[in-house]
Amino acid sequence: MFIDEIKIYAQAGHGGKGCVAFHREAYITKGGPSGGNGGRGGSVILQADHDLNNLIQQYYVPRLIAKPGEGGMGKGMDGHAGDDLIIKVPCGTLVWRLKDTTPAIQKKMTSPDDVDEDEDVEPENPLFKTGTGLRPVIRTAGGIPAALEVDLSKEKEFDNSKKPIEDKGELIADLTTHGQQFILCKGGRGGLGNRNFATARHQTPRFAQPGEPGTEGEYLLELRIMAEVGLVGYPNAGKSTLLTAISRARPKIAAYPFTTLHPQIGIVEFMPDFKRLTVCDVPGLIDGAHNNVGLGHEFLRHIQRCKVLVLLLDMAGTDNRKPWDDYKQLLKELELYDKALVEKPRLVVANKMDEAAAEKNLKQFKTKFKKVSVLPISAAFDQGMAKFRQTIREEVEKHSAA
Numbered sequence: 001m002f003i004d005e006i007k008i009y010a011q012a013g014h015g016g017k018g019c020v021a022f023h024r025e026a027y028i029t030k031g032g033p034s035g036g037n038g039g040r041g042g043s044v045i046l047q048a049d050h051d052l053n054n055l056i057q058q059y060y061v062p063r064l065i066a067k068p069g070e071g072g073m074g075k076g077m078d079g080h081a082g083d084d085l086i087i088k089v090p091c092g093t094l095v096w097r098l099k100d101t102t103p104a105i106q107k108k109m110t111s112p113d114d115v116d117e118d119e120d121v122e123p124e125n126p127l128f129k130t131g132t133g134l135r136p137v138i139r140t141a142g143g144i145p146a147a148l149e150v151d152l153s154k155e156k157e158f159d160n161s162k163k164p165i166e167d168k169g170e171l172i173a174d175l176t177t178h179g180q181q182f183i184l185c186k187g188g189r190g191g192l193g194n195r196n197f198a199t200a201r202h203q204t205p206r207f208a209q210p211g212e213p214g215t216e217g218e219y220l221l222e223l224r225i226m227a228e229v230g231l232v233g234y235p236n237a238g239k240s241t242l243l244t245a246i247s248r249a250r251p252k253i254a255a256y257p258f259t260t261l262h263p264q265i266g267i268v269e270f271m272p273d274f275k276r277l278t279v280c281d282v283p284g285l286i287d288g289a290h291n292n293v294g295l296g297h298e299f300l301r302h303i304q305r306c307k308v309l310v311l312l313l314d315m316a317g318t319d320n321r322k323p324w325d326d327y328k329q330l331l332k333e334l335e336l337y338d339k340a341l342v343e344k345p346r347l348v349v350a351n352k353m354d355e356a357a358a359e360k361n362l363k364q365f366k367t368k369f370k371k372v373s374v375l376p377i378s379a380a381f382d383q384g385m386a387k388f389r390q391t392i393r394e395e396v397e398k399h400s401a402a
């Protein structure tokens, strides 16, 4: 299964709560407060990894929940921090924030300027504030709940259905290079223990801070493969055959449409300078792909990052189609998906030139599109491969420099 778009829920760990304790030791009277601090909660971190090629892990584990921090303890012992949850995603993953479900109290604490001062609403669970900051303090006695209570019955059920997501929300990260990390949800701070609140006038503070909640939210991970060259064409045009001819990728090749069901990447190596180019073969497009006909045009997202597009035409017209109609239709489908795709530098390649009808069709094609330069090849018979490799390299270099 190839997953290139997945909705996930992530939640960072809650900070551990501070401890209320007093030092107790023989012959030491009034030992003073000794409650340790709570540990910070673990964060949810996304890390780009070039060994992965799709988001299948997140399909099976769509809830990413980091560990909470441990509470503080007596004798001045601080709690352990919660472990960060590091999730590996393929290079080329975009992260969209669908919905921010960070608790209102935490937002209020982190951005005090945004708080509307006129608003005089009594909070549901009253919390005391310390003089040193805006962080709440709970008393261990007095009947005030230690943390905000969450009514689970009001929570919407987590839905990870395959419905297309119309509103992608806000783009918050683009993980492109191997090892790049992004903190998706930050763990909450641990609360301070009561020994932090001892003053000359108040030597026995019987309160400590609760930990802060970590941030949480629903996110959309979208993979857009990082390839320099994208192969676009009708089914059976020979895209997979071409990829096989120029690289060591071995996608399935067969004489029926939609042999390739998901994008395939091949690496083309150039000697003697060991230059490498990545080429992406996307499933075939047909008329009306933008209306989800065939495999639809959702796979086109994988060529959005390509520097150069190769429009591969079946010049022999083996499926009783005309190459010039294919060319026009392909451009139309690209434009309907994203206008930026037709503005990308492109190379028109005529495949199956070994077939009898191809030569005649190519002549006709050239008379119809005088300005379009066409590169004739025969991928199955390795004809024109050296020229094709050289051309894509030149094009990529030309457009990388710019």
Ligand SMILES: Nc1nc2c(ncn2[C@@H]2O[C@H](COP(=O)(O)OP(=O)(O)OP(=O)(O)O)[C@@H](O)[C@H]2O)c(=O)[nH]1
Residues within 6 Å of the ligand: 233, 234, 235, 236, 237, 238, 239, 240, 241, 242, 252, 253, 254, 255, 256, 257, 258, 259, 260, 261, 282, 283, 284, 285, 351, 352, 353, 354, 355, 377, 378, 379, 380, 381
């Ligand atoms: N005669 C001839 N046949 C070719 C050539 N290139 C590919 N073919 C044939 O065309 C058919 C389709 O090739 P594929 O490479 O699977 O085509 P594709 O564009 O990847 O097709 P989809 O994956 O379905 O989109 C196969 O039967 C190939 O053998 C060529 O240069 N000459």
Ligand SMILES: [Mg+2]
Residues within 6 Å of the ligand: 239, 240, 241, 251, 252, 253, 259, 260, 281
């Ligand atoms: Mg194919």
